[in-house]
Amino acid sequence: MQNARSLQRDDSRIIIHFDYDCFYASVVENENPALKSVPLAIQQKQIVVTCNYEARRRGLRKLQLITEAKRVCPDAVIVLGEDLTRFRDASKELYGFLQRSVWSGRAERLGFDEVWLDCTDMVDYNVGLLNQNDLTHSFFCLARDDPTVGFDYDASTVFGPTFPAHAFQRASCTEEEAQLRQRLVVGSHLARHLRHELESQKGYTSTVGIATNKLLAKLVGNVNKPKSQTTILPPYRPVGHVDATVTQFLDKHDIGKIPGIGFKLAQKIRTCVLGRQLGLPQPYTCGDAKYSVTVQDVRSHSGMGPEMLEEILGGAGSPRGIGGKVWELIHGIDDSEVGKVKRVPSQISQEDSYPRYLVTFAEVKKQLHTLSERLIRRMRMDLLEDEEGEGEEEFRPREAGPRRRWMAHPRTIRLSTRARPATAPDGARQRMSNRISRSAPMPNLVFSLVEEPSILADRLVEETLVPMFRKLHHEKAGWNLNLINVAVTNMAETAAESKDSQGRDIGRMFRRQDEVLKDFRVTVDSEGDDGTGSLSPRGEHLDPEIPDSIRNAPKADCLATDDWDFEGDDGQQADRCEYCHYEVPSFALAAHRRYHELGT
Secondary structure, eight states: OOOGGGSOOOOOOOEEEEEETTHHHHHHHHHOGGGGGSOEEEEETTEEEEEOHHHHHTTOOTTEEHHHHHHHOTTOEEEEOOOOHHHHHHHHHHHHHHHHHSSSOOEEEETTTEEEEEOHHHHHHHHTTOOTTOTTSEEEEOOTTOTTSEEEEOTTSOSSOEESOSOOOGGGSOHHHHHHHHHHHHHHHHHHHHHHHIIIIIOOOEEEEEESSHHHHHHHTTSSOSSOEEEEOSOOSOBTTBOOHHHHHHHTSBGGGSTTOOHHHHHHHHHHHHTSOOOOSSOOOTTOGGGOOBHHHHHTSTTOSHHHHHHHHOSTTOOTTHHHHHHHHTTTOOOOOOOOOOSSOSOEEEEEEEEEEEOSHHHHHHHHHHHHHHHHHHHHHHHEEEOOOTTGGGTSOGGGOOOEEESEEEEEEEEEEEEOOOBOTTSOBOSOOOEEEEEEEOOGGGGOSSSOHHHHHHHHIIIIIHHHHHHHOOOSSOOOEEEEEEEEEEEEEOOOSSTTSSSOOHHHHHHHHHHHTGGGOOOOOGGGOOSSOOBOTTSOBOOTTSOHHHHTSOGGGSOOHHHHTOOGGGSOOEEEOTTTOOEEEGGGHHHHHHHHHTTO
């Protein structure tokens, strides 16, 4: 059997995992601070999706029916949370705040309320600044270019709770583990600083985990909730007769609680370890002792290893090497990188489910309008950016706000629906049915920034979504739909100056050309004029009859030979502009003259 000693572990990274406490409830509380002291629940459909800690103290819990929640706590304030716009916007704002706080820019978001930060470079830089003779009076530098920006901290001890909870003895492990401990200590103080800044500046509390990979950071953060942080300390590998702290930590977890091991994989592993087929009539919960299988049970099972796991979990449709991957996960090994945020999302969608089903066309059309309006608003949130171009202030009133531009244009719109499951011959219904969908080219009307989203949604429904829906469902009534999804996909990213964008913004390039070329422009004093006209930057005489508005036009805005990258000896015909005396390809001369006439 392969054991943990032979597994390769990467302990070079310092990863911090943030989990916002009661995120949905916190968003509502920040909008109305008076709700912070009362039991608050967020409702979607007929259940409580989340609630604050005051509500939990009075007996409310997640996934509780609203009727039961009102019976348990009659004075609870229940807020509808069907529209996710405000939660999505708050999550995006908090994510941006955390991403800007770390040097690497590596911040990966999971759902609305979880974020991983890769702080390796910040931690290593500040470890190099430590005075080993006076660790208690250390200073954490938050900016590479300004050594005065930061905070004081005690680098001799970890901030907050740890796993294991007992004090760490430096002499009981190798020098490598001692160095890792020092890096984790520094990382714990950075986590404390970011957690406090998040609360003081944004008003959100969080629970934090500090470790060397995403898997451990996420799990160890759950140990001390809420408003706390936990660091998993070395030794990460077995030392003599001392087990690795990672193994001690993971062994107590149910196999289904390990990130990366989903319900179906966990069920196959439980079936093997327990030696019987698990026919569960109801969804399994990890707290059910009858079916509980811990990580320790899996590791200690006879013959267990990556080969056996491959036999258990492999098969048609399974990823190659799934057994080795799961074996690494239960030993706390996760080499996945913390991803950087994409400039443009791959798709944007809005969907809703309907327990009472949609049976008339009027109901369907109403829901299509609601989803379309939410989709357009989210497109404006995720795909628009402020355009910072030179010279815009003189053309755009200041009170109009910054000019906005699309970072990407979705090329495709997709409509998906799910009908009520069909009835089996015995009268029973399936638990779930498959979705059907249809796609169409994205209409340009949604990119208008003049019309209100509600007006654009009306046109989108009438001109695009209704015809698509008719092709999906030919019946005139009685569709029994329980889900509708509207999505935009196939993003075509627009050009920009950002290094992460595809292509260059040619319009912005021309607006900046005058500034870029100012050091290379040739100017001639008035003494050099022979009386027949002024000289061009190339020393050519200009026609004195040319209007001043054209003569004084910036030469950088002229479509010159250099701008066209034109050479006259390649067989291409060229003509000389009578205004600026530049040689221009014949096919572009008309547009070039028009450029002068407009005075641009």
